[in-house]
Every structure is written in structure tokens, then in C-alpha cells.
Amino acid sequence: MSRLEARRLVIDIPGRGDGRALDVCLEPGQVWGVLGPNGAGKTTLLHTLAGLRAPRSGQVRLDGRPLSGLGRRQVARRLGLVFQERHDGFPATVRETALIGRHPYLSPWQMEGAEELRLAEAALERLDLTHLAERLVGTLSGGERQRLAIATVLTQAPALWLADEPTNHLDLHHQTEVMALLAEEASAGRAVMMCLHDLNLAARWCSHLLLLYPDGEACWGSAETMLVPAALEALYGQRLATAWVDGAPVFVPAR
Amino acid sequence: MVALTRPLGGLALVALAALVLSLALGSVSLSPGEILAVLRGQGGPLAQTLILELRLPRSLSAFAVGGLLAVAGALMQVLLRNPLADPYVLGLSGGASVGALAAMLAGVGGLVVTGGAFAGALLSTLLVFGLAHGRGGWTPARLLLTGVVVAAGWGAVITLMLAVTPADRLPGMLYWLMGDLAYARAPWPPLALLLAVCLLVVPLGRSLNVLARGPLQAAALGVSVRRLEWGIYLGASALTAMAVTSAGSIGFVGLVVPHMLRLLLGNDQRLILPACALAGGSLLLLADTLARTVIAPEQLPVGVITALLGVPTFLYLLYRSQ
Numbered sequence: 001m002s003r004l005e006a007r008r009l010v011i012d013i014p015g016r017g018d019g020r021a022l023d024v025c026l027e028p029g030q031v032w033g034v035l036g037p038n039g040a041g042k043t044t045l046l047h048t049l050a051g052l053r054a055p056r057s058g059q060v061r062l063d064g065r066p067l068s069g070l071g072r073r074q075v076a077r078r079l080g081l082v083f084q085e086r087h088d089g090f091p092a093t094v095r096e097t098a099l100i101g102r103h104p105y106l107s108p109w110q111m112e113g114a115e116e117l118r119l120a121e122a123a124l125e126r127l128d129l130t131h132l133a134e135r136l137v138g139t140l141s142g143g144e145r146q147r148l149a150i151a152t153v154l155t156q157a158p159a160l161w162l163a164d165e166p167t168n169h170l171d172l173h174h175q176t177e178v179m180a181l182l183a184e185e186a187s188a189g190r191a192v193m194m195c196l197h198d199l200n201l202a203a204r205w206c207s208h209l210l211l212l213y214p215d216g217e218a219c220w221g222s223a224e225t226m227l228v229p230a231a232l233e234a235l236y237g238q239r240l241a242t243a244w245v246d247g248a249p250v251f252v253p254a255r
Numbered sequence: 256m257v258a259l260t261r262p263l264g265g266l267a268l269v270a271l272a273a274l275v276l277s278l279a280l281g282s283v284s285l286s287p288g289e290i291l292a293v294l295r296g297q298g299g300p301l302a303q304t305l306i307l308e309l310r311l312p313r314s315l316s317a318f319a320v321g322g323l324l325a326v327a328g329a330l331m332q333v334l335l336r337n338p339l340a341d342p343y344v345l346g347l348s349g350g351a352s353v354g355a356l357a358a359m360l361a362g363v364g365g366l367v368v369t370g371g372a373f374a375g376a377l378l379s380t381l382l383v384f385g386l387a388h389g390r391g392g393w394t395p396a397r398l399l400l401t402g403v404v405v406a407a408g409w410g411a412v413i414t415l416m417l418a419v420t421p422a423d424r425l426p427g428m429l430y431w432l433m434g435d436l437a438y439a440r441a442p443w444p445p446l447a448l449l450l451a452v453c454l455l456v457v458p459l460g461r462s463l464n465v466l467a468r469g470p471l472q473a474a475a476l477g478v479s480v481r482r483l484e485w486g487i488y489l490g491a492s493a494l495t496a497m498a499v500t501s502a503g504s505i506g507f508v509g510l511v512v513p514h515m516l517r518l519l520l521g522n523d524q525r526l527i528l529p530a531c532a533l534a535g536g537s538l539l540l541l542a543d544t545l546a547r548t549v550i551a552p553e554q555l556p557v558g559v560i561t562a563l564l565g566v567p568t569f570l571y572l573l574y575r576s577q
Contacts, residue, residue: 052474076477083475089336089467090522103465104477108458111525156476 001028001189002063002078002159004049009058010216011048013041019216021058026160031186032193033202033223036212037236042195043084045212046162049193050081062160076104080158082149084165084195094140094148095133098124101155116155123154126181128174142169150178161185163194167201179205199240199251203227211235259526262519266533270318273537277314277544278306282551315442317543317557318536320502321512322449325535326456327494328509329516329528333467334487335395341509342495345402348506349409350379351499352432356416359428368431369500376496379405384488433556434505436543445497449536452494453529459483460525467522505558508535511565518572538564 004026010018022045026032034042047053049060051067060067062078080101098120099112106112124130127147137145146169153161161182167175175198182192183205193210196202202209202223209226211219213235219226227249229242239254278290285302292298293306328341342348354375358368387401413432420428430437456463462483466473470480498505512535516527542560549555 047471050475052471071477072474072479073477076475081475083472086472087336087469089333089469090338090517092468092522096523097468100465100468100476103461106461108461 003027003191004079004160004193005061005064006049007059007061009048009060010056011041011044012054012056013044013216016041016216018056019213020218022210022218022220024210024220026191026193028159028189028191029186030191030208031183031206032191032208032210033206034193034195034210034212035197035199035202035232035235036195037214040212040214041216042212043164046081046164046193046195050079050162051075052081073104076156076158078158079160079162080153080156082153082161082163082166082194084168086145086149091136091138093133094124094129094135094137095120097137097148098129098151098155101152101157104156119157120151120155123151126154127151128177143171143174146170147174147178150181154181159190161190161192161194163192165195165197167196167198175201199227199232200248203251204246204248259523262526263529263533266530266537270533270537270540273540273544274314274318277317277540278310280544280548281305281310312440312442313436313543314540315446316439316501317436317540319442319445319449320436320439320498320505321508321539321542322532322536323445323452323494323498324505324508324539325512325531326449326452326528327491327498329513329524329531330463330487330491330494331509332513333463333524334484334491335399336467336469337395337399338514339510340399340402342491343504343506343509344406345399346379346383346406346409347376347492347495348499348504349406349413350382351376351496352504353409353412353416354378355431355499355503356413356428359424359431360416360420362424372500372503373496376492376499379409380489380492380496430556431503434503434558434561436502436546436557437554439501441501445501448494448497449532452490453532455490456528457525460523460528463487463524463528464522467524502557505539505561507558507561507565508539511569512538515569515572 006022006024009022034045036042044053048055051060062070062075067075099116102112102116102119121130124133127150129144129147129151132140132144137148140148150166163182166178166182170178179201182194186192206223209220209223211226211231229240232251233240240251241254243250275287275290279285279287283305285305289298289302290306293302324342331340331342331345332338351372352375354371355368358371383398383402383405387398417425417428462478465476465478466480466483474480513527513531516530516534520526520530539557539561542564543557546555546557546560
């Protein structure tokens with residue numbers, strides 16, 4: 001179990017004012033959704049929270065200690081990041097790619113052993129990728145690669161998940177599967193924060209929401225307090241119609 | 256572990272065979288039995304001189320230089336995540352050549368040429384890295400582009416130097432530019448460096464595998480990216496400088512050997528880097544043996560042979576892998 005805390009955090013987006021400093025705490029069991037239009041800084045926020053970018057001001061603390069003072073290896077044992085963009089360097093198989101999730105746990109002289117392989121296989125199984133294990137990553141479809149990125153973080157087994165649009169490229173069934181997986185992780189005492197573009201997935205699966213506006217303004221809170229149609233309409237500059245299905249609100253663009 | 260030891264064992268046998276061949280062939284051919292006798296301290300004085308003073312130092316130098324070039328190329332390719340990168344593309348050998356040719360042009364030889372090559376390689380390293388860094392860190396594309404442009408600049412300087420050189424000094428310079436192991440008489444420094452690097456990359460190998468997937472992904476998986484990248488760049492530069500200093504400018508080994516091995520063995524750097532040391536060494540050793548025997552007593556520039564051997568092999572492997 002770990003907690004990740006943003007204290008008076010202002011992310012560094014060149015040419016933008018400071019907006020509102022974030023005081024957010026990601027606690028075990030919570031599923032946070034970050035909503036906002038394109039360019040609002042969702043990815044920058046996740047990267048800043050993961051310690052991959054320096055904030056303009058404020059601090060990120062992991063289990064009470066400043067993130068900037070922790071070694072990357074220590075951070076990687078507790079915090080995993082699903083990237084929105086992926087770069088293939090050299091060809092690698094699906095299994096090899098999932099296995100690199102164990103990197104933070106292995107000493108320099110250690111080779112991946114049976115235990116690492118077992119964790120990777122279990123993660124591939126969970127994401128319906130077992131039949132592709134021997135395939136080269138470059139030959140996969142966009143959705144399969146997205147699932148592989150999630151399987152790699154599942155192999156990494158962090159207490160904190162930061163996921164940048166985890167449902168990108170996924171078909172309807174796998175979108176639901178991935179959201180269920182993340183919710184399951186949270187209910188097992190881990191915590192998730194993800195950027196989303198789909199309001200309905202956010203309404204259905206997130207316990208907390210952070211709304212990020214293009215000018216740096218922000219508001220956050222529990223999902224039910226944040227899912228106010230007027231606030232969402234202002235966020236996206238898009239009028240919305242709301243319906244209730246299965247006990248959750250469904251938002252569609254109004255005509 | 257079996258997956259690592261078998262290919263490396265095979266390559267080690269190839270390297271050993273290449274070494275025996277290079278000791279046996281030449282103006283006077285020797286049998287493996289005679290070579291073994293000399294290495295045990297027996298054999299006639301002619302064979303003693305031939306092997307211990309002439310062929311063995313040159314063979315070991317060729318092996319070490321080939322290994323260094325291949326490992327340096329493989330490291331640069333990981334650093335830039337670009338299969339086209341190698342120390343030559345990045346301008347290191349250009350800088351070294353300018354340094355060495357300047358010394359030759361000034362009419363001094365021996366150690367000054369060596370020192371000039373080393374200084375040129377280091378200058379080029381600092382130039383490329385410093386310029387590519389600019390403000391706000393460097394990206395692989397920018398580093399590669401800076402290297403290519405700096406290399407082109409060195410190329411122009413080399414042409415200029417050749418144009419103003421008196422005709423009697425030209426052959427020596429041309430041979431140096433195409434790689435020449437005839438004066439490589441001190442195999443131990445490059446061999447020691449090669450061994451040290453091979454031992455160092457074993458623990459670093461997995462981090463390099465992760466780095467090959469991009470710096471952000473690597474940082475998210477616990478790699479200290481900036482430190483590792485600097486280490487690779489400076490390390491690969493030192494390997495190149497040592498290789499160029501020993502044997503002049505030999506192209507192609509650093510680009511082709513890592514590629515061939517990746518096509519055959521996959522992309523685990525823990526396997527690829529030591530395999531590069533063995534295969535690069537063997538390739539240059541065989542090429543040098545050919546270079547000094549094909550039209551004996553004349554010698555060919557070894558760089559010509561590496562290219563003539565490497566290009567068709569590489570194209571065949573590439574064609575087959577599709």
C-alpha cells in the first residue's frame with residue numbers, strides 16, 4: 001500500500017499561467033479519473049506525479065517522502081505508469097516486453113527467473129495476450145499493444161497505477177475489461193489515477209475525479225460531486241444531454 | 256543462462272579458429288602444430304620471431320579493434336534507438352582522422368599520430384555532445400543529426416588536407432584512412448579495454464534493454480536514464496578512440512556486426528554486446544588476414560576487406576529476415 005500526494009503542485013506547461021495549485025492525495029482503494037480537453041495538461045500531470053518531469057512549483061510526495069529525493073528504482077517498485085505513446089526501439093516479443101516490468105526488482109547480476117516468467121505469463125493471460133506471447137510487438141494491432149502496455153505494468157505490480165488513457169484503441173469489451181482490472185487493483189488496496197476522455201467510463205468506474213481546464217484551473221473531489229453537467233459542459237465547451245442507465249449517469253453530446 | 260552461453264560459446268570457437276588461421280597464414284605458412292609449439296616456448300627461431308613478434312601482436316590487435324568497434328556501434332545504437340547509428344556516423348572517426356592526418360602532414364610519426372587521433376576523437380565527442388545538448392537536453396534525432404553534420408565537416412577537412420599534402424606522403428595517409436593494422440604492435444591496451452567493457456555490460460545489460468524502449472519508459476521502470484546515457488556515450492567514445500588510435504579508420508564493423516547479430520540472436524543486450532566483441536573481433540581478424548595474404552607481399556587496406564565481406568553478408572541476412 002502506498003499513497004501519492006501532490007502538495008501545492010503546479011505543473012510546468014510553457015507559456016501558461018500557474019492556475020490553481022493541486023492538493024490531491026491518491027489513497028489506497030481510490031480510482032481517480034483526470035478529465036480535461038486536449039492540451040489541458042493531463043499527460044504532463046501524470047508524468048509530473050511519476051517524477052519524470054519537474055513541477056514548476058510545489059511537491060510530489062510518495063509515502064510521505066519527496067519524490068525527487070527517492071531513487072528511480074525505489075519509485076518504480078511502488079509506482080507504475082501506462083504511457084499513452086510508445087516507442088519501439090528494437091524488435092522484441094510480447095513476452096519479453098511484459099517481462100521488463102520486473103526490471104525494478106532484479107539486481108544487476110540477476111537474470112529473469114521462473115518467478116518473473118510466471119508473473120509475466122499471468123499478466124498476459126489477464127489481458128488476453130497469451131496466444132500472442134511469441135509475436136513481435138511491431139506486428140500487433142493498436143489495441144493489442146495497448147493491452148500489452150497494461151500487462152507490463154501489471155507484471156511490475158505497483159501499489160500505485162498512473163495510466164494515460166488506458167482504454168485508447170481498445171474495443172468495447174476490452175475497454176470494460178481494462179476498467180474492471182483497474183477497479184480490481186484498487187479494491188485490492190492499490191490506487192489508480194488515469195486520464196480519460198470518455199465521461200461515461202469515468203462516471204461508471206471512478207471514485208474521484210480531477211477536472212483540468214486549459215488555463216490551469218482545476219477542481220477535484222468525489223465522482224458524484226464532480227459529475228455536474230454544467231461543470232462538464234464548461235470543461236469541454238460542449239453541451240451535454242444526460243440520461244441514467246444502471247444507476248450511473250450517461251453523457252452524450254446534445255444536439 | 257543456456258540461451259546466453261551457447262551462442263557465445265560458438266562465437267568463441269569461431270574467434271579461436273580465426274586466430275589460429277591468422278597465425279598460420281602469411282609469407283611462410285605454419286601448421287597448427289608449429290604454432291602450438293611456439294606458444295609453448297619451443298620451435299625454431301624463425302617461427303618464434305614470425306609468430307611472437309610479427310603475427311601474434313597484429314592478430315590480437317585486429318581482434319581487439321574489431322571487438323571495440325562492434326561493441327561501440329551496438330552501444331550507440333541503443334543510445335540513439337536508431338539502427339543507423341555507429342561511431343563513424345557520429346563523427347568520432349572523422350575527428351580522429353583529422354587529428355592523425357594533421358600529425359602526418361606535419362611530418363611527425365609514431366606516438367604523435369596516435370595522440371593526434373585520440374585527441375581528435377575526444378574533441379569530436381565533446382563537440383557533438385555539447386552542440387547536440389544545446390538548451391534543454393538532447394534528443395536522439397538531434398544527436399544523430401549533429402553527428403552526421405560534424406562528420407561531414409570532418410570529411411571536408413580531410414579532403415582539404417589530402418589536397419595540400421605532398422604526393423610522397425599520400426599513400427601512408429590513404430592507408431590510415433582506410434584502416435591499417437600494419438603498425439598495430441601493442442595489443443594489450445585495446446584487449447584490456449575490450450575485456451573490461453564486456454564485464455561491465457553484463458550487469459548493465461538489462462538496463463540497456465529497458466533504455467532501448469525509450470528514456471521515459473526506462474525512467475518509469477527504475478533506470479537512472481541521464482546517468483546511463485552519459486555513460487554509454489562516453490564509454491562508446493572511448494572505445495572508438497582506442498580502436499581508431501590502434502588501427503586507423505576502419506568503417507563498417509560497428510554498423511554491420513551488431514545488425515547481423517541482432518538478426519540472428521535477437522535483441523537482448525546481455526547477449527548482443529559480448530557477442531559483438533567476439534564476432535567483431537573475428538571479422539576484423541579474418542579481414543586483416545585476407546588483406547595481408549591476398550596479393551602478398553603487397554597489402555590491401557583492411558577497411559576495403561571488411562566492407563567487401565560485410566556488405567553481401569549483411570544484405571543476405573536482411574533479405575532473408577523479411
